[in-house]
Amino acid sequence: MAQTIPQGVEYVRILPEIVLSLFGMVIMVLDPLVDERSTQKLLGLIALIGSVAAIAATLYQSQFPGLGFWGMVKVDGFSTFFHILVTAIAAVVILSSFEYMQVQQIRAGEYYGLILFGAVGMCLMSSAVELVLIFIALETSSISTYVLAGFRRRAAISSEASLKYFLLGSFATAFFLYGVALMFGATGSTSISVIAQALRLSPVPVLAYAGIAFMFVGLGFKVAAAPFHVWTPDVYEGAPAPVVGFMSTAPKAAAFAVLLRVMFESNAPGRLWLIWVAAALSMTLGNVGALVQQNVKRLLAYSSIAHAGYLLVAFAALANNGIPAAMFYTASYAAMNVGAFAVVSHLAGAGERYVTLDDYAGLGRRSPLLAATLTIFLLSLIGIPMTGGFFAKFYVFSAALQANLVGLTIIGVLNSAVGAYYYLRIIVVMYMREAREEVPAIPVSPALGAALGISVAATLYLGLLPGRVLEYASRSAAELLH
Amino acid sequence: MTHLIIFLFFGALCLAGAVNLLVQRHPINSALSLVVVMGSLAVEYLLLGAEFVAAVQVIVYAGAVMVLFVFVIMLLNAGEEVRTKGSRVAMLFGIPGMLVGSALVGWVLIERTGSQTVAAGALPGAPRTIGWLLFHNFLLPFEVTSILVLIAIMGAVVLASHPDTDSGKKKS
Secondary structure (H helix, E strand, C coil): CCCCCCCHHHHHCCHHHHHHHHHHHHHHHHCCCCCHHHHHHHHHHHHHHHHHHHHHHHHHHCCCCEEECCCCEEECHHHHHHHHHHHHHHHHHHHHHHHHHHHHCCCCHHHHHHHHHHHHHHHHHHHECEHHHHHHHHHHHHHHHHHHHCCCCCCHHHHHHHHHHHHHHHHHHHHHHHHHHHHHHHHCCCEHHHHHHHHHCCCCCHHHHHHHHHHHHHHHHHCCCCCCCCHHHHHHHHCCHHHHHHHCCHHHHHHHHHHHHHHHHCCCCCHHHHHHHHHHHHHHHHHHHHHCCCEHHHHHHHHHHHHHHHHHHHHHCCHHHHHHHHHHHHHHHHHHHHHHHHHHHHHHCHHHCCCEHHHHCCHHHHCHHHHHHHHHHHHHHHCCCCCHHHHHHHHHHHHHHHCCCHHHHHHHHHHHHHHHHHHHHHHHHHHHCCCCCCCCCCCCCHHHHHHHHHHHHHHHHHHHCCHHHHHHHHHHHHHHHC | CHHHHHHHHHHHHHHHHHHHHHHCCCHHHHHHHHHHHHHHHHHHHHHCCCHHHHHHHHHHHHHHHHHHHHHHHHHCCCCCCCCCHHHHHHHHHHHHHHHHHHHHHHHHHHHCCCCCCCCCCCCCCCHHHHHHHHCCCCHHHHHHHHHHHHHHHHHHHHHHCCHHHHHHHHHC
C-alpha cells in the first residue's frame, strides 16, 4: 500500500469544512461559559467570522484543485462555486438572525453551531465525488435543518414542522441510500467516476435505472420538487423565518450540486423523462398552490417549489449549457430568497405574529425602504430584467430550447406568467392598500441592514453584470465534463 | 443450493418482520419484530461472507440498540399489555417454525461439514479488511460521521429542553 496517511495538500482540500467545524465547536464550548445577555452577540459574531473565514479558505483552496482522501473529495471550479455560495448564504443568514433571535428570545448557542455544522455537510456535498460520503454529508445537512426548523420552542407549529420534516426527510434519505445500494449493485462501485465508466458501456444494467430513480426521489425531496414537495408549506410556515431563508437556499443548492454531479458526470441513464415530469409538475403545482395563499411564508414556500421546477428544467437540457444555467440559477435564487426571508423575519415581530398578506398592507408608507427592498426581491423572483431572476430564467429556458425541449419551455414560460400574479399581489398590497390595524414598525438593526444590503447587491449584480458569474460557471462545467 | 435456500428463507423472514413491524399496534410488538429483522439481517451478512459485520449486527443492533428501544418504550409508558389471538397463533406456528429452523441449521452443520466451509478470515469481510477500509479509503466519511453525531446530540439537547428553562440560566 503506497500511502497510508493523507498528505498535507489533502487537508487543504477539505479546509473550509475544517474551518467551519472548528468554529462550530468553539461556539459549543463557549455557549455555557458566557453569560446570557452577551451570548447572542458574541456567539453570532463568532459564527459570522467562521463563515467568512470559510469563504477565505475556499478561495485559498481553489488554488489546489484535485482529488483528496483516496478519491473522496474533488476540488474543482464546480465545488468552489458551491462552497462560496453555501458559506455566503450562511454568513448572510447569521447576520439576519441577530435581530430575530433577540426579538423571539431564542437561545443562541446551538442555533449558530447548527448553522455552521450544517454548512459543513452542504460544502462536502458539493465537493464529494463518492456516494457514501455524499450520503453522510447529505444527512449532516438534513439533520441540522430538521433541528433548526424546530427552534421556535414556544410555538407548537414549529415543533410540528420539525417533526414532519424529520419523518418525511428520513424516509427520503432512505430512498437515496437504497438508490446508492442499487447503483453499487449495478456498477460495483460508489465512486462517481467509476460509475460513469461502467455506465458508458452500451447495455446499461436495469439496476442502474432503478438506482438513479431512487436517488432522484431522495434528492427531489431535499430540493422540494414535486411530487415530493408536500412537506414544504407546513415546514416553511412553522420554522423560524431566517431558518427558512437558510434551508430554502443552502441545502437546496447543495442538493442540486449533488444532482448535477450524479446526473451529468455519471451519464445517468433515463434522466430526461424523470426530470421532465418532475420539472413540469413542480412548476405547475408550485405556482398554482401559491395563488391562494394568505400567509407570506406559505406563499414563498410554494414559490420555492416552483423555482425548484424551473431549475430542474436546466437538468433536462444538454450538459454543456444546462450545468452553467443551473449553477447561475441557484446563485441568483439564493440571493433573492435569503433577502426576501430576511425581510419577512424582520416584519414578523415577536412570536411571528405578522406573517399574513394583510399585515403587509401599507408597508410602503410605514417603512418605504424595507418595502422597496422586498419589491426588488419579488421582482427578481418574477424574473423582471435588471434583476438576477431574469437572467437565471433566461439561461435556463434558452438551454432547454437548445436541447429541443419546446414543450417544457412553454410550460415554464406560462408558469412564470402565473407566478407574476402572486408576487405582484404582495407588491400591490404593500403600496396600494391601507393598513387595517396598527402593525408596529421596528427600526431595522445594522446587522439586518447589512444582510439586506448584501442580498440586494447580489441580486442586482447578477441582473446587471451576469457575464462573469456565467463565464465562471461555464468554465467549471466544461472542467466537470472534461 | 442449500446456501441459496437459507438465504431466501432469512430474506423472507426479514421482510415479514419488517411488515409486521409496521402493522403492529403495540410498540413492544413492533420492537420485537425489529429484533427479527435485525437477526435475519445478521444471518444474511454471514451468508454473504461478512462475519464481522454479522457479529456487529447482533451485538450492536439486535443487542444494544434494541435494549435502548425497549427501555424508551417502557419509560414512555406504552400502555397496557394486551393479550391477543396473535399470541396463540405464535404458539402454534412459532414452536414448529423454530424446530424446523434448528433442524435445518443442524442438518447443514452435520451433513455439510468439510465440503463447503472456509477458514475464519478467509473471506473479504474480515475485521482486518474492514478496519483498513474504514481508516484508509473511507477515512473522511468516518470522520464526518462524528460531526453528524455531534449535530444529532445538539439537536436532541435543543428539542428536548423545556422552552421556559432557556432563560433559567441567567436567573441562577
